[in-house]
Amino acid sequence: MLNLSLQQQGDALRAKKISSVELTRLYLDRIATHNPVLNAYVTVEANKSLAQARAADAMLANGSAQALTGIPIAQKDIFCAHGWRTTCGSKMLDNFIAPYDAHVISQFNAAGAVNLGKTNMDEFAMGSSNETSYFGPVRNPWDIKAVPGGSSGGAASAVAARLCAAATGTDTGGSIRQPAALCGITGIKPTYGTVSRYGMIAFASSLDQAGPMARSAEDCALMLNVMTGHDPRDSTSLVRDKEDYMRELNKPLAGLRIGLPREFFAEGLSQDVAACVQAAVAEYQKLGATVVDISLPNAKLAVPVYYVLAPAEASSNLSRFDGVRYGYRAPDYTDLTDMYEKTRAQGFGAEVKRRIMIGTYVLSHGYYDAYYLQAQKIRRLIAQDFVEAFKQCDVIMGPTSPSTAFNLGEKGDDPVQMYLSDIYTIAVNLAGLPGMSIPCGTGANALPVGLQIIGDYFKEAQMLGVAHQYQLATDWHSRAPQGL
Amino acid sequence: MKWEIVIGLEVHTQLSTHTKIFSGASTAFGAEPNTQADAVSIALPGVLPVLNQGAVERAIKFGLAVGAHIAPRSVFARKNYFYPDLPKGYQISQMDLPVVGQGALTIQVEPLSGPSTGSGLKPYEKTVRIIRAHLEEDAGKSVHGATQNLTGIDLNRAGTPLLEIVSEPDMRSAAEAVAYAKALHTVVRWIGICDGNMQEGSFRCDVNVSVRRPGEPLGTRREIKNLNSFKFMQQAIDFEVQWQIDTLESGGKIQQATILFNPDTGETRSMRSKEDAHDYRYFPDPDLLPLDITPAMIEAVRATLPELPQAKRERYTHEFGLSAYDAASLTSSREMAEFFDASVTMVGAANAKLAANWLIGEVSAQLNRDGLDIAKCPISAAQFGGMLARIADGTISNSGAKEVFRALWSEGGTADAIIDAKGLKQVSDSGAIEQIVADVMAANADKVAEYRSGKDKLFGFFVGAAMKASQGKANPAQLNEVLKQKLAG
Amino acid sequence: MSLTTQDVQKIARLARLAMDDTEIAAARAQLSGIFELIAEMQAVDTSGIEPMSHAQELSQRLRQDVVTEPNQREAFQAIAPQVEGGLYLVPQVIE
DSSP: OTTSOHHHHHHHHHTTSSOHHHHHHHHHHHHHHHHHHHOOEEEOOHHHHHHHHHHHHHHHHHTOOOTTTTOEEEEETTBOOTTSBOOTTOGGGTTOBOSSOOHHHHHHHHTTOEEEEEEOOSGGGOOSSSOSOTTOOOOBTTBTTBOOOSSSHHHHHHHHTTSSSEEEEEESSSTTHHHHHHHTOEEEEOSTTSSOOTTBOOSSTTTOEEEEEESSHHHHHHHHHHHOSOOTTSTTSOOOOOOOTTTTTTOOOTTOEEEEEGGGGSTTOOHHHHHHHHHHHHHHHHTTOEEEEEOOTTGGGHHHHHHHHHHHHHHHHGGGOSSSSSSOOOSOOSSHHHHHHHHHHHHSOHHHHHHHHHHHHHHSTTTTIIIIIHHHHHHHHHHHHHHHHTTTOSEEEEESSSSSOOBTTTTTTOHHHHHGGGTTTHHHHHHTOOEEEEEEEEOTTSOEEEEEEEEOTTOHHHHHHHHHHHHHHOOGGGOOOTTO | OOOEEEEEEEEEEEOOOSBOSSSSOBOOTTOSTTTTOOTTTTTOTTOOOOEEHHHHHHHHHHHHHTTOOBOSEEOEEEEEOOOTTOTTSEEEEEOSSOSBOOEEEEEEEOOOOSTTOOSSSSOEEEEEEEEEEEEEEOOOEEEEEEETTEEEEEOSSTTOEEEEEEEOSOBOSHHHHHHHHHHHHHHHHHTTSOOOOTTTTSEEEEEEEEEEOTTSOOOOOEEEEEEOSHHHHHHHHHHHHHHHHHHHHTTOOOOOEEEEEETTTTEEEEOSTTOSOOOOOOEEOTTSOOEEOOHHHHHHHHTTOOOOHHHHHHHHHHHHOOOHHHHHHHTSSHHHHHHHHHHHHHHOGGGHHHHHHHIIIIIHHHHHHHTOOGGGOSSOHHHHHHHHHHHHTTSSOHHHHHHHHHHHHHHOOOHHHHHHHHTOOOBOOHHHHHHHHHHHHHHTHHHHHHHHTTOGGGHHHHHHHHHHHTTTOBOHHHHHHHHHHHHTO | OOOOHHHHHHHHHHTTOOOOHHHHHHHHHHHHHHHHHHGGGGGSOOTTOOOOOSSSOOOOOEEOSOOOOOOOHHHHHTTOSSEETTEEEEEOOOO
């Protein structure tokens, strides 16, 4: 049951081979067993999940079930879910019971899916290793000494360890794709504006985008069908016809042009990752695709640009956490300013404070033009590089992460080293393009390697098809970590 | 050597929308604390702003009313600072690209007395340039003293749409500043974008004041925040100007500052909490896309625009020959102007002056005595016009008209019915008047002789006697005419 | 690029983050490293390039001016640190 695809699980539910309550219990039992080690979930509320499962069973009984009805889905703890503690990985929101549902949560509720629990994450989605969570680091099920990646590390770990059928994530600079790569699962960040950000606690508003994390491209397609759609409560939510992301899964790859950006195979990429990615490209050629050498000349600037823009937006987005209306308030203070300063100093962790400081600085008087405006201009250059590239190819491929999962504590206190983990993923967010990661092998230490697939705007269905065809021809995506 | 006073205004007008600028929470005044503070107003994590069309339309309407350029594309920016009544830690406002560009407002200045009194004492007209007007959200309210050492925060007002209207520093006296504020107050109510209720904070003025020697560059300004009455504005400016002049003349320097006016003491003082050097870290709000205003949107709003005070004033002076002062008085509010227009429709343009005199004189005085607004006038324009028509056609005299007016005010009805009931119809029949005059002259033959021998002053005696004989009903003009003729012999 | 202690103190104050001298010193070292990384973009000639604020070139949608939000004070204040009489309470604000 645990290794069935979402579609197969749905079939089993609809055929009454298993009930949603039974399926939910199966996962809750696995969480009880393995979460103490993996720490993938921050909050599990069996009663709430089982109540949803019972409601799903009623839908299954009366024939009103949809594709995901009754299927237990893990929700990243960045999505507000009514009545659920929603922490965003922060002490600041340790006691925050969300009084409303995020759009994504409403969509899953409407589809009859079961909320299995809230997954651990880097604090306010700031991090690439899940070590910045107030609730402790998440472990990689392939090697519990290793990080799962971040910020959607709990989701990636839970999917890889079969502690949920599928999960949601969010991706601001690689937070779906990098942990998907490091945990050997499939994740897709759709085009910016495809999934509503309403109720998703903001990190960098112009870059944040939610997406699914699952065991296969097919599962991701099914998840996207539920998650996407226009939401009038998000001004940046795109008004587009609802599409079926399953529709191109079975499209043959003959004639597909794959662009390989030279900049993604240069210095900084570890050998084992490069080998796996090259093997995957060779597999695609066997499946009928052709390869085009392309260049993204400004991609090397993505990291510096990102570390201006994302902290700038974050410094402002996180100003609402002031101890006045909800969340943490420092126990002792002398006056209003002291209350603010202590609340925020105690409520936020080191990485969040660091980014607030960077953002505050780059927006401050006298520095705005040199940093913020300059970064916004280069952001356009980076986006234009992709426009040029997509004149020559249909999809772009390369590594998701420069290395396989590193060990907990390995990057220590050097934020710059950590920031470079997202060197291949960030440009996609800056351009607002869809990007995904699929497993394509294992590295020298037997840890998973991710292949990044970048599509043109709104080409998610095509990308999912490209990924699915590879997953029909290979079995990397169906391998599971040992001992679970 | 004289000092020149330089004043610019930033006026925050609360727009009269039903809901907040970025959410569907009600903006009704006076609700229980925080009952209109929805998820967006209290800035729950994850909530997002969506712009209210009503606020945009009202901004466009204002722009059209002051002849301003409406930006085809404007951008919302975040102004970052921490304050408990600002739930997000930033205010959504407009910085580089405001929705309304440069415009102008013509004002009628009535000089006031005081140290900052402007040139001369006669009323004059002046044009004040408007730099820009931009949309932004209001903050919540701090309630002090509810509990000791604590401040209560009510976020019902947070997110109420504001149009901040910024003038050039074109004003040179408190009188001009007040006249501008009043003119702006009239316009925003006139076009229906703001209820103008200053007690409830719907129209709040920040006044930038500096002084300089004529011809020199602008002096350092201090900003008087949140003035909510025209009287306080004048007092605050007068005090501040005197303070700045005294400071400079005693060798001091003016530091740029934000100050508050205390109506109880009539003094201004610096705000303590804003000592922090401000660094608002403006940047475009990533949650909101650029606001694009199409020509079609502008035309749709233009179609709803009433005739504006300035246009009406010009029409009144050109078509009706009214003085600038009368035209200004009649356009002090849209209700007053509409009352006047309706009266003129009844009595014709030839009698517009008569209508104006009555409205500015008797009607305004009576409204004042009763503490009423023209909108609450107990006499309708139709009743008023009916009375004017009888004055115009000579049916009633001026004193008769006053009696009709009093009756209309207190009892209602029509002028004609009152004239009949009270027998106020004046005698305009020339035969009857000649008979009265003849009778009076016959009864006072001695005085006729005196008059004819040069004692002109007696003319008044004859008028009085004849009027008395007619029981006050003789048409005075006609009576004068006949008397002059007959007495001349 | 290197930040001074005063720079870091000023940023911490603007961001309302209490930091002691040790934290300021650590932050100064780390931020300086990050700004070295960021400095790479300073050399790029961006004259004539329009800044990019949004991923898509779209216009703001407008919402009808209709009340949609009911009173939820009780639910919202159930999670507030300190309230009384429907008001959120904070240490006294001095103007």
